[in-house]
Amino acid sequence: MLGAALRRRSCSCVRRRRRLCPTLPSSSGCPASPLCPSPQRILSSPSRSRGVQGSALQPGANKVKPLEGVKILDLTRVLAGPFATMNLGDLGAEVIKVERPGVGDDTRAWGPPFVGTESVYFLSVNRNKKLAAVSDVFVENYVPGKLAEMGLGYEDINKIAPHVVYCSITGYGQTGPVFQRAGYDSVAAAVSGLMHITGPEDGDPVRPGVAMTDLATGLYTYGAIMAGLLQRYKTGKGLHIDCNLLSSQVACLTHIAANYLNCKMEAKRWGTAHGSIVPYQAFKTKDGYLVVGAGNDQQFVTVCKILNLLEVSKDSRYKTNKLRVQNRKELIEILSARFSEKMTTKWLELFEGSGVPYGPINSMQQVFSDPQVLHNGLIMEMDHPTVGKIAVPGPAVRYSEFSASKPKPPPLVGQHTVEVLKSALGYEDKDIEELLGTGAVVQHEVK
Numbered sequence: 001m002l003g004a005a006l007r008r009r010s011c012s013c014v015r016r017r018r019r020l021c022p023t024l025p026s027s028s029g030c031p032a033s034p035l036c037p038s039p040q041r042i043l044s045s046p047s048r049s050r051g052v053q054g055s056a057l058q059p060g061a062n063k064v065k066p067l068e069g070v071k072i073l074d075l076t077r078v079l080a081g082p083f084a085t086m087n088l089g090d091l092g093a094e095v096i097k098v099e100r101p102g103v104g105d106d107t108r109a110w111g112p113p114f115v116g117t118e119s120v121y122f123l124s125v126n127r128n129k130k131l132a133a134v135s136d137v138f139v140e141n142y143v144p145g146k147l148a149e150m151g152l153g154y155e156d157i158n159k160i161a162p163h164v165v166y167c168s169i170t171g172y173g174q175t176g177p178v179f180q181r182a183g184y185d186s187v188a189a190a191v192s193g194l195m196h197i198t199g200p201e202d203g204d205p206v207r208p209g210v211a212m213t214d215l216a217t218g219l220y221t222y223g224a225i226m227a228g229l230l231q232r233y234k235t236g237k238g239l240h241i242d243c244n245l246l247s248s249q250v251a252c253l254t255h256i257a258a259n260y261l262n263c264k265m266e267a268k269r270w271g272t273a274h275g276s277i278v279p280y281q282a283f284k285t286k287d288g289y290l291v292v293g294a295g296n297d298q299q300f301v302t303v304c305k306i307l308n309l310l311e312v313s314k315d316s317r318y319k320t321n322k323l324r325v326q327n328r329k330e331l332i333e334i335l336s337a338r339f340s341e342k343m344t345t346k347w348l349e350l351f352e353g354s355g356v357p358y359g360p361i362n363s364m365q366q367v368f369s370d371p372q373v374l375h376n377g378l379i380m381e382m383d384h385p386t387v388g389k390i391a392v393p394g395p396a397v398r399y400s401e402f403s404a405s406k407p408k409p410p411p412l413v414g415q416h417t418v419e420v421l422k423s424a425l426g427y428e429d430k431d432i433e434e435l436l437g438t439g440a441v442v443q444h445e446v447k
Contacts, residue, residue, distance in 0.1 A: 065092025065402050070229065071135035074098065079185065079211050080245065081141045081169050083218030088137075088225060090395045090404040096135060137225055141169040144179050154240040165228035167241040169221055174242050185211035188245035197256055199269045206269075217248040278324040278331060279303065282361060283339035289361040290339065290347050297321065299356050306350050307338045 067088060074085045074097045082097075089095040138157060140147055147153050154166045168174065171183015186207050189195050194213065199206030221243045228241055250257065255276070259265040272291065273281035279300070280293040294300040297320060304313035312318060312334055317327045324331055339347065344360050351358040360366070367373060380394035395404045417436075421427040 063402060065404075067091040067093035067229075070094070070137065071096060072137040072139060072225075073135035075138070075140040075142070075147075076169060077141060079214040080217040080221065080243075081139055083215060084169075084221035084225065085139055087218070087222045087395070093137075094135075136163065137165045137167065137229070139167045139169070139221070139225070143182060144168070144170055144174050158238065158240075162238055163232065163236075164238040165225060165232055165241065166238060167221060167225055167228070167243065169217060170242075170244045172246045173244045183245045185214040185245065188213045188249055192246055192249035193253060193256075193267070194249055197267045197269055200271045201269055201273070203269070213245050213249045216252050217243055217245050220248050220251075273328075273332075276325065277321060278328050279335055281332070283336055285339055285344045285347055286342055288344040290344055291359055291361060292351070293357045295357070300324070302354050302356050303335075306354060306356075307335065309334065309338060 070088075070093045072085055072088055072093050072095045074081065074095050076082055076085065085093075085095045085097075140152075145153070148156065154168070157164050157166055170179070171181055171188060172179050186195075189198075189207060189212070190205075192213065195205040195207060198208055221241075224241045224243060228239055232238055256267045259275075260267065268275070271281070274293075277293065277295060280295070282289045282291045292303060294303050300318070300321075301313045304310055312331070316323075318324050318331055342350075348358075348360065362370065368379060373379070376394075377398075378394045378396075379391055381389055381391045384390045418432055421432050
């Protein structure tokens with residue numbers, strides 16, 4: 001069914017392209033922009049080459065979102081893929097999520113906690129999505145080769161819909177010695193070395209508190225799809241994007257990886273501390289923890305002044321960061337003893353305005369009552385069709401010329417099936433009834 005839908009979409013796309021883009025060759029795919037400007041015009045436009053100067057602002061331009069008119073077919077499950085497509089939806093894209101009939105995404109069963117019968121995990125990364133068929137961007141996270149067996153691999157889609165930006169998310173990549181292994185966040189975090197460097201200094205490896213490898217892959221995927229749409233906007237052709245958990249996390253090892261690659265310096269766990277900067281860690285206070293980072297020598301002197309330890313700042317063993325790293329143990333013992341003498345709130349008062357980076361270790365209750373978190377709009381509320389009002393973290397980025405899309409609640413399994421079959425694919429009622437009757441698709445009736 002999906003292959004037929006893509007063929008139908010491809011034909012309508014070509015017709016639309018010829019109406020709106022008479023300068024494009026007939027073999028070109030349909031660019032991402034709803035207006036499909038030709039590559040030649042894009043590259044030669046004086047207003048674009050000069051940036052803002054000389055370009056006329058269209059009426060209502062500040063309300064237009066960058067991905068309005070872009071349809072994204074989301075075949076992903078769990079976290080990395082849904083996190084990427086959720087962020088694309090925040091920028092105006094219509095995200096059409098395809099799930100197994102009757103069962104849905106694996107994360108629908110991940111709990112407790114549940115809100116009513118809905119998994120909070122699923123609700124957290126699936127806003128702004130519809131269920132069913134077909135689009136400008138195709139995102140999937142199946143084991144390599146699985147969709148090709150069903151006639152839905154990149155080569156299959158490219159033949160019938162060359163305009164599609166096709167993005168694959170896997171554990172290890174599309175080729176290589178272990179490319180067919182399934183990938184989960186914790187496994188990739190282990191294989192990539194992240195867990196080797198995470199945890200207490202003398203303790204066991206620790207999994208980060210959230211699925212950072214999945215989230216990093218989701219962000220790489222989000223950026224890669226935006227780049228793919230821009231590439232199509234310039235060339236008129238789609239392409240295949242290969243994202244995977246292993247590559248994302250190894251790339252995020254940054255200076256830890258560079259230390260080994262250039263100096264053969266094996267990494268270790270430092271707890272909340274930093275291997276190359278001292279002091280930069282959490283200190284226990286009378287009633288909690290405070291993280292303080294002295295990134296340069298002047299900041300270290302300021303820390304010592306706040307702690308009333310001026311003699312420490314003058315000690316020859318601690319004059320430079322290199323010396324502080326070498327004499328870490330003795331220095332941290334001195335600082336820790338002083339931090340333990342006061343309440344966290346008192347230290348916050350003393351550090352305020354100092355220019356030294358600092359902050360408390362907050363609980364979730366403290367995070368979501370923090371004035372800056374509230375000011376940044378990081379609590380997003382919406383009405384769910386079965387459980388009522390729900391709240392999830394809001395978008396992390398703000399834009400001067402538009403606001404993120406008004407949030408739509410995560411869908412029920414099959415909630416939008418009939419709507420999308422009719423509006424996006426043009427199926428007749430009798431065809432939809434046949435699909436529903438065979439169980440190929442399901443429609444959830446919201447009561």
